[in-house]
Amino acid sequence: MVAVTPTPYVTAVQLTDSHLFASADTRLLGMDTQHSLQHVIELVQAEQPQIDVLLCTGDLSQDSSALAYQRFAQMTGSLGAPMRWFAGNHDERLALQQACANTDYLEPVYDVGAWRIVMLDSSVAGKVHGELTPAQLQMLAQALSSAGERYVLVALHHHPMPVGSAWIDNIGLHHPEVLHAVLARYPQVKAVLWGHVHQEFDQQAAGIRWLATPSTCIQFTPRSADFAVEEKAPGYRWLRLYADGQLETGVSRVQGVKFELDINSGGY
16 A cells, blocks of 8 residues: 655635626626636636635625625535635625525634634725724734644735735725734734735735735736726636645636626726
8 A cells, every 4th residue: 555645735725806796697897707707616626636725805796696695605616625705895794794604604714734814804894995993903813812833824805015006006905004013923924815906916025925816807907007907817826835834826827718808998
C-alpha cells in the first residue's frame, strides 16, 4: 500500500459580485450574469479538485430577490464545499438572512486547517460605500484574540485601501484606518480579501497580503478615473493556506467563451 501524504495546505476559493437576478433572462450591462457564473463554476470544478471552503464575498444578487439567492445557492452548491457568504452593497441584509435561514452560510468565523477565516459585513443599508459597525469591529477583535496559534484571513466586501480608480475609491470602505488599527495588533493576520472592485488587486503592506478579485460577471477597467468596464473574462480567486502561515494565491479567468457586454455603459 502506498502511503498518502497529507496536503500541506487547505484550499479556499473566492467567488464575488455575481449580481444574479430573479429572472434568469435579465442582463447587467448586456451580460447574462447567470451564464457567466456558470462558466466560472465550471472552471473552478476543472481546476480545484478539493475545496475546503468557498468564500462568497458580496453582491451575490443585483435585485436581492429570493429567487436570485436560491439560484446562487444551487449553483455554488454544485462545488460541494462548505460556504460562507456576506452582503455587498447590492444585497439587502434581511433578504440575504432569509435566504440563508437553516444554513451556516452567514456564520462569520470559520476554522480550517491552521487558519481562521473571519467574514466581516461592511454593507450599509441604502448606500454604495462600506462601513464597519462597532459590533463588527468587536466581533473581529474577539475572533482575532481567540485565534490562538491559527493564522488569519479576513474578508469583507468593500476595499479597505485605494485600488487606483478614482470613482470606485470614493465608494470603498469608509474609515479604513479603524480596521487597519485592529489588524495591526494581531501579527497572525496574513491576508485581507475583498470584492466590490470587479478587478484583480494584489499588494503586500504592513506584513499583510491585500487582495481583490475579479467579478464572476462584468469587469471594471483598472486605474480609471470614471466608471468604465473592459472585456476581460469573468473569473475567481484560489488561495492555498499553508500550515506554516504561508499563502499562495492567484486569479483564473474563463477562456474560450464570448460574453456579451455593453462596453460603452456609463454605470449601473
